[in-house]
Amino acid sequence: MLHLLTIDLKKLTSYRTFWVVVGLYFITLGFTTASGMEFLKWLASKGAEFGSVIKINRIPLYHFPDIWQNLIYISGFFKLILAFMVVISVTNEFTYRTIRQNIIDGLSRTEFLLSKIFTNVLLSVLSCVMIFLIVMVTGLIYTPDLELSYLFTDIGFLGAYFLEIFAFLSYTLMLGLLIQRSGLTIVILSLSFMIEFIIKANIDDYVAWAIPFFPMESISNLVAIPFPRYVFQEIQDYVSISSVAIVLCWTVAFNYLSYLKLKKSDL
Amino acid sequence: MQTVLSVKGLTKNFGKLCAVNQLNLEVKAGQVFGMLGPNGSGKTTTLGMLMGVTNPSAGEFSWFGEAPSHTIRKRIGAVLEHPIFYPYLSGQKNLELNATIKQADPANIAKVLEVVELTARKDDKYKTYSLGMKQRLAIASALVSDPEILILDEPTNGLDPMGIAEIRQIIKRIAADGKTIILASHLLDEVQKVCTHYAVLRKGQLVHSGPVDDVGRGEELVEVNAYHDDLALILQKFEGAKSVKKEGANYAVQMNDGFHSHDLNKFLFNKGIVVSYLATQKKSLEKQFLEILADNKK
Numbered sequence: 001m002l003h004l005l006t007i008d009l010k011k012l013t014s015y016r017t018f019w020v021v022v023g024l025y026f027i028t029l030g031f032t033t034a035s036g037m038e039f040l041k042w043l044a045s046k047g048a049e050f051g052s053v054i055k056i057n058r059i060p061l062y063h064f065p066d067i068w069q070n071l072i073y074i075s076g077f078f079k080l081i082l083a084f085m086v087v088i089s090v091t092n093e094f095t096y097r098t099i100r101q102n103i104i105d106g107l108s109r110t111e112f113l114l115s116k117i118f119t120n121v122l123l124s125v126l127s128c129v130m131i132f133l134i135v136m137v138t139g140l141i142y143t144p145d146l147e148l149s150y151l152f153t154d155i156g157f158l159g160a161y162f163l164e165i166f167a168f169l170s171y172t173l174m175l176g177l178l179i180q181r182s183g184l185t186i187v188i189l190s191l192s193f194m195i196e197f198i199i200k201a202n203i204d205d206y207v208a209w210a211i212p213f214f215p216m217e218s219i220s221n222l223v224a225i226p227f228p229r230y231v232f233q234e235i236q237d238y239v240s241i242s243s244v245a246i247v248l249c250w251t252v253a254f255n256y257l258s259y260l261k262l263k264k265s266d267l
Numbered sequence: 268m269q270t271v272l273s274v275k276g277l278t279k280n281f282g283k284l285c286a287v288n289q290l291n292l293e294v295k296a297g298q299v300f301g302m303l304g305p306n307g308s309g310k311t312t313t314l315g316m317l318m319g320v321t322n323p324s325a326g327e328f329s330w331f332g333e334a335p336s337h338t339i340r341k342r343i344g345a346v347l348e349h350p351i352f353y354p355y356l357s358g359q360k361n362l363e364l365n366a367t368i369k370q371a372d373p374a375n376i377a378k379v380l381e382v383v384e385l386t387a388r389k390d391d392k393y394k395t396y397s398l399g400m401k402q403r404l405a406i407a408s409a410l411v412s413d414p415e416i417l418i419l420d421e422p423t424n425g426l427d428p429m430g431i432a433e434i435r436q437i438i439k440r441i442a443a444d445g446k447t448i449i450l451a452s453h454l455l456d457e458v459q460k461v462c463t464h465y466a467v468l469r470k471g472q473l474v475h476s477g478p479v480d481d482v483g484r485g486e487e488l489v490e491v492n493a494y495h496d497d498l499a500l501i502l503q504k505f506e507g508a509k510s511v512k513k514e515g516a517n518y519a520v521q522m523n524d525g526f527h528s529h530d531l532n533k534f535l536f537n538k539g540i541v542v543s544y545l546a547t548q549k550k551s552l553e554k555q556f557l558e559i560l561a562d563n564k565k
Contacts, residue, residue: 003370010360010363010367011356011364014357015355016355028523096354097351098351100320100347100351101351101352103318103319104319104339105341105368105369106340106368106369107337108337110335154542
């Protein structure tokens with residue numbers, strides 16, 4: 001496993017685009033999630049100019065245990081940047097035809113796919129580590145009366161976050177292998193949510209029960225939007241087992257389709 | 268001698284087009300095996316199937332008597348068509364990657380760079396290399412695992428005469444080390460110069476295979492000239508002459524089996540004619556190749 005991961009990392013770590021895109025991803029992710037309080041303060045000061053008073057400390061955005069769901073929900077939006085890197089990494093193998101040479105050199109097709117999947121796992125793990133550190137640091141700074149028992153009560157969201165990233169990257173890898181051209185893959189990837197939205201809107205009245213089973217929908221359902229709770233609305237403040245099960249099935253399906261495609265094609 | 272590669276009934280269809288049709292081949296250890304054929308005759312498709320990148324439609328093959336697998340491919344160094352590398356990586360990094368995939372000793376990298384004379388440029392990005400350097404790097408990558416078999420597909424394609432001579436030298440040096448080499452080419456001269464055995468493909472079918480040494484055997488063709496007005500008539504009386512043709516200023520005599528140029532010389536001398544020009548033409552692989560292809564068109 002380490003052998004295959006080394007192979008893929010050797011391709012990426014001397015590639016400037018990789019560092020630019022992945023660097024951009026982690027910087028944006030870090031800044032956005034860590035700066036929520038500063039944004040609220042700015043909002044409050046603007047509000048004060050117009051005579052309205054916003055008591056930002058009344059909004060427990062960064063308080064344990066709310067912070068887990070709040071930050072992880074926001075982080076989920078940035079996975080598209082990471083997916084672009086996966087698209088570039090896999091479609092490059094086709095444009096340079098290096099996938100062909102990899103196989104000739106003695107990699108099996110399965111091993112080639114695994115080397116890409118392991119990189120996806122690594123990128124997902126790194127995202128989790130990043131968010132874990134930001135949650136810990138900002139949470140400890142902003143939570144007023146810290147109770148240690150609350151610290152890890154909602155850490156389950158981190159697991160859901162891992163699945164969210166990994167499932168999405170698996171979907172990206174599959175698209176890249178099927179389409180093999182970076183431009184088209186990125187367009188289709190970016191439109192996935194919209195295409196699915198149009199389909200969902202049209203079948204809403206007939207088979208509403210089917211909607212949670214859609215791939216993009218189920219990935220979004222892993223971590224539900226948390227903010228309505230601050231205006232006293234009911235939210236889903238847990239990770240539902242059913243959506244985890246659906247996403248797991250999709251993840252297996254995506255990677256299995258990638259496997260079938262790679263197995264059959266002449267490279 | 269150990270059989271390195273054995274191919275039985277290998278077939279590949281691309282839709283209606285049959286690129287390789289019922290191919291049978293045997294390559295033994297130590298041979299330098301030339302695969303000849305016009306463009307589009309199925310050489311690269313065949314090699315692609317042997318190296319696991321093209322799925323065969325039918326037939327089977329074995330390397331070292333074993334069923335093909337990716338582990339066996341690690342014992343083979345191959346470059347199909349043009350060189351393939353990551354353009355943004357340096358030559359050195361590309362070879363490191365090849366060595367990692369092949370699980371070869373990284374210490375070999377310096378050695379193979381030396382063999383192909385690229386040590387000075389090893390840290391430059393691959394995309395800055397000239398075509399000749401790219402071809403040489405490809406040979407280096409094929410050699411990096413110290414393979415038992417080397418497969419080269421048109422290794423001198425697009426090179427200038429100097430580059431061609433360099434690559435040929437490298438191939439000869441490798442062959443002298445006792446490695447088995449499979450060389451696909453449409454340059455007949457190249458195959459005749461470096462190969463011990465050859466096979467000819469045409470439209471995906473094997474039309475001939477045998478040792479290169481056999482090419483020159485058989486009937487001789489002797490070119491002759493002398494200061495004599497009735498030379499043509501006299502030559503036709505020679506019992507060893509199958510046919511006599513005027514070619515340019517000289518006469519080309521197709522000899523019967525067992526007759527050689529010295530017999531012709533003696534015959535003319537006995538008739539009181541002293542030759543001014545006498546040359547034995549060995550049949551070139553090129554001629555043989557064209558004959559084989561022409562025979563198979565019928």
